[in-house]
Amino acid sequence: MKKQVQLKNGTRISYQEAGSGDTPIVLLHGFCGSSDYWHLVLPLLSASHRVIAVDLPGHGDSSAPGPDETYSIELFAENLHAWAQETGLDRFHLFGHSLGGYITLAFAEQYADLLKSFGLIHSTPFPDDEAARQNRDKGAESIKSNGIEPFIKALVPKLFAPNHVQTMPEQLALAKEIGLGTDPNGAIQTLRAMRDRKDRLRVLQEAVLPILLVAGKEDQVIPPEKTFVVQKAQVQQVLLPSAGHMGMLEVPEELAGAIKTFLDQL
Template identity: 55%
Template sequence: MKKAVLQNGVELAYDDRGTGDAVCLVHGFCGSSAYWKKLFPRLEKSSRVLAPDLRGHGGSSVPDETYTVEKMAEDLAFFMDETGIEKMTLLGHSLGGYVALAFAERYPDRLSAMGLIHSTAFPDDEQAKENRTKGMESIRQNGIEPFIKALVPKLFAPGALSRYPEEWERVKQVGLQTPPDGAIRTLEAMRERADRQHVLRKLACPVLLIAGEQDQIIPADKTFTADGANVTRVLLAEAGHMGMLETPEKMADAIKQFLSNI
């Protein structure tokens, strides 16, 4: 892993592989760049693939301030400056998709293309906001471990433990390594994020939308909310919320095909 110290003082850990046009993969909540391990060898032969750990996650720093998805998007813009990237394809998983949409709203000229992977442009509804608040309180009172152990089964398709035991364990271990303060501040950022359906629908660049047919977190109809000549939709039949680990070959093929058409 490399480290980049950004203009705002945030330090991001990141993976940087391959050469060619830049593709930035941004992980989901309580995840890290390790989520993309199975996609790296499938994408790095034809692209420069970067995968940063968001603030408060993985090997990145945990700034002592209120987090927002807008601040995380600004982190990515500074990250591009530090790594010499003018434009990139930005693909965000779950939380990473919320950050990608905020980035697209503020820095559209720096995007070659954008994609949501098991993510949505919708904001949290009232029940989801209440659940975020409960999650914050749970971590404050009980630490990160009970929260992660309750979260991981929801991330995979039903019955996935028997099919993907190593990936299940990998996701659990990545989650357990998330700094509690980072998780709490990120829950608040997700709870307070804006509705960005208008951003997704008005993007002029190519857009990739990938959903899992068995996703227990974000159903496909919450991902497939834009259409048009610039929009590519992909439904992964056997995947839950973790298609990059459950069906990596199919996801990599979809991304490579999308990139080849840009």
């Protein structure tokens, strides 16, 4: 059962929560996903922690942008901050998948005092290069012209390790179902926000908080070398050998184990 909070700016944030504990774990999903991306990880983590998985604006059951509203990664972070204030979260661990990782870095840049640690799951601090920016625009035009269904059907197989496309039909079907539930204008605005995001490598380099970096060896979207970009004492790197871009659906036990091991060492 999802809970909902209405922010002062009118944005409605939907989220699901499980477990108990002193310092919550907050999970952010990727583009055209929802909190349901974490449905296999939630029970594994909530056995020992309080876990909250959020529907980002324009995704899942959270509110979608109006026709004149413009998204940015910074706005996603501001809305997450407002949601945390509304729900009374003092300090928490923040882990973001892909798009969620971009937002995690923006949040860590602005609101590090609210975090106990943070992590990037199949994500990167680097901005889009010119080819990727052009692909974002093509994606936005495709959704505007043809609706979201052809876009999602083309996108989802690329998110999984090549061999999992054949061996994990249920997981692919779930990812497609979740993707098709994304508001088309929300997807368009999010594509533009990702296209225009800034380089946040410095956030990783200068952070004093513990950081978890997780990559899939078979990731065709963000390869490990774009995730494992900082090496220092408080940074832990975990490679998921058989995962593509969707570790939470492809290897949930491994991903949950990596998060638990990281937190246990704090």
